[in-house]
Amino acid sequence: MSGLTNKTALVTGGTSGIGKAAARDLIANGATVIITGRYADKVAATVQELGEKAHGIVSDAGNMQDLLLLGKKVNGITPHIDVLFVNAGFGKYAPIESIDETHFDEQFNVLVKGTLFTVQQLLPLMKAGSSIILNTSIVTEVGLQNSAVYSAAKAAVQSFVKSFAAELGPRNIRVNAVSPGPISTNYFDRSNLTAEQVQGMTDWVLPQVSLARFGQPAEVAKAVTFLASDNASFMHGTEMYVDGGFPRIK
Secondary structure (H helix, E strand, O other): OOOOOOEEEEEEOOOOHHHHHHHHHHHHHOOOEEEEOOOOOHHHHHHHHHOOOOEEEEOOOOOOOHHHHEEEEEEEHOOOOOOEEEOOOOOOOOOOHHHHHHHHHHHHHHHHHHHHHHHHHHHHHOOOOOEEEOOOOOOHHHOOEEEEEHHHHHHHHHHHHHHHHHHHHHHHOOEEEEEOEEEEOOOOHOOOOHHHHHHHHHHHHHHHOOOOOOHHHHHHHHHHHHOHHHHHHHOOEEEEEEEOOOOOOO
């Protein structure tokens, strides 16, 4: 895929999973990539792994102070970015009776507040022709037990796609989303599920995936690279599903 040479991308949550795979694929297609992550050692190790076209910033998507400093930190590396992939996130699960304020705030701070203010703080560095890609989720399309807060937070991110697109379209900044289904990542490392519960969720999901397997981070990364490129120049305000047919195809 061409079109990313001489372009600069920022990937939040870029030290693992989909974010890391997206950073790698964007670099492979010509872009210079800045990744963010919460831990300095992981950011440094990932930058070294990705190579000379990678840069790293320590920033927590759930911390308002970090969010407000993000634009300044990015500007210290480059005067502008062409691609913004807002990917940082995680999910925790609880039945309705067990949800408390901490459970709610943790996820809404990262997924909703983090997404909104990341976009806000990076907009001054984005010019006409830039692309913003949000990471939504297939959970907005199905009802999953014990996931009321996570699903609601991702639904808020989904709503940002339309509202951001309406506002930024006149500035020729495209806004789209990639919506992953079941993907083999370290997603559950930050969750509150036991190994037994993770296996139970896996056993429930897999039979409903039409392709009969979990996806790989690199497969989502290809969609991100496409949306970032000029090949998607007339895609705006929409989601690209990368879910193996889960759960709509029976």
